[in-house]
Amino acid sequence: MTDHHTDRPHDIRAFFAPRAAGWDAKFPDDGPAYAKGVAALGLQRGDRVLDAGCGTGRALPALRQAVGRHGVTLGADLTPDMLEAAVRAGRDTHAALLLADVARLPLPDAALDAVFAAGLLTHLPAPSDGLTELARVVRPGGRLALFHPIGRAALAARKGHPVTPDDLRAEPNLRPLLAGSGWDLVRYEDGDDRYLAVASRRPSRAPAPSTKGWKKSDGGVR
Template identity: 50%
Template sequence: MAVLVIGDAPTAAIEAAGLRIHPCRPGADDPLPATLAGIDALILSPGTTLAALPLVGPALAAEVPVLALGEGARLLTEAAGTDGTGGGTADPLLGGGSAPHGFRVGASAWGLPVPDEADCELLRRFAELVAGRAETTATRTFFTPRAAAWEERFAYQTPAYEAAVARMRLRPGQRALDLGCGSGRALPALRALVGATGTVIGVDVTHAMLTAAARAAAGPGAAAARRLRAAPAVRSAVHGIFAAGLLDHLPHPDTALREWARVTAPGGELLLFHPSGRAERAARHGRAVSPDDPLAEPNLRPALEAAGWHVATYEDAPSHFLTRATR
């Protein structure tokens, strides 16, 4: 995990959290990276210059954590188009008593126009936040700049998604989740199963992907793409979960399977899908199929059973991967 520090800022608390510092000091011939790839957070120190502005906008769009101090805070307000007002009384980073003149932009950026150099507690809290969000930040950084063109690039896979969704035993009036819905390729097919009286919710951690999904679902009777931020879904609230290319990218797949079972009604369905098989995907990335792959049948079947699912179908064909399980 790397934190890009532009200018001079105290970094001891960041390094103490196990985060690697990527320094970039104006005037020291440290070039700014061209993109945020591999960057888990951004610190704009009082010495930050306008040269950093092209990185701040993408960081805000991808919800990469940003801490802006002094002149850096003014650069943050310029990139965000805000005046930088508002206190941090209820903010999890700024706290109630610390940094009363700080402000927040969106979900992942904080500014402190008058930083207190002695306040290492703020940097410690920021480091904890960065470490806790690292997996999600990497996903958002990758998908945000690609979201607008994603559906056009992979439109040829739509029939495979439709065929996979059709194998779910959903009925009109039921509720379905598309977890990791991306640009919404499966949402219309799920809507066709549950009908106008049913509910389809697309869930994704990347806001730009949800924006693309909302556009794709904008036709008559189409599903709505939403972001679930509030309390966990009610137990037994849904009748079907569709998850394409998601489970093996989660840091704790066993925990996810248990949570998915918790929110699914008895008899409800889980469909794990990918439009290519495990061997084809491994070959595409120049590696062999790993026996530790959570999607390998000797790993996936017991994990599903332990989480409260009964495996009805397991298919790992060259053309697709599909597992259907019943709650």
């Protein structure tokens, strides 16, 4: 995703829909960066992981490889055109695709071990609410990776504007935002080659609700 700020779901769809068909061609060399970003999550075989705001699904092959055939890989995006582009690219073979707002996910509490989110934060109309929803669906001790294949300064230079102090992705802003949403920031990188913030889901005092009855293939887009 890009650094374009939007306010409502239909604005997000309006921005991404006409760009979906050419999205992968616009960023043809991002695959290795995505694979390294996924590796930072420390996924184990059999884990359950969500790519939140998956777009055309560039992270899905690496996520599937990390969790193996007994793991669960989901991709959720708000824009149908992006999910259709993911299907055309064959990435639906690596994950079940959900047409869903990541601020209102159709998943039970504590259903996941981890979430990967590329370029998502600046597209959340209410970042705290969105991060809180991601915390809801991740088990205590699970991980969240906020990722971009280039750092904030490089991205700002590409767009012709400076990095601003109020950028939510800056560590002094991100750390308290995550803390107030159920996460502890445990790793932060912001270099030319990537942006990566890894957070751990805070322990919950209450027992996690059962996920009995949750079908791994629910919500698949075909």
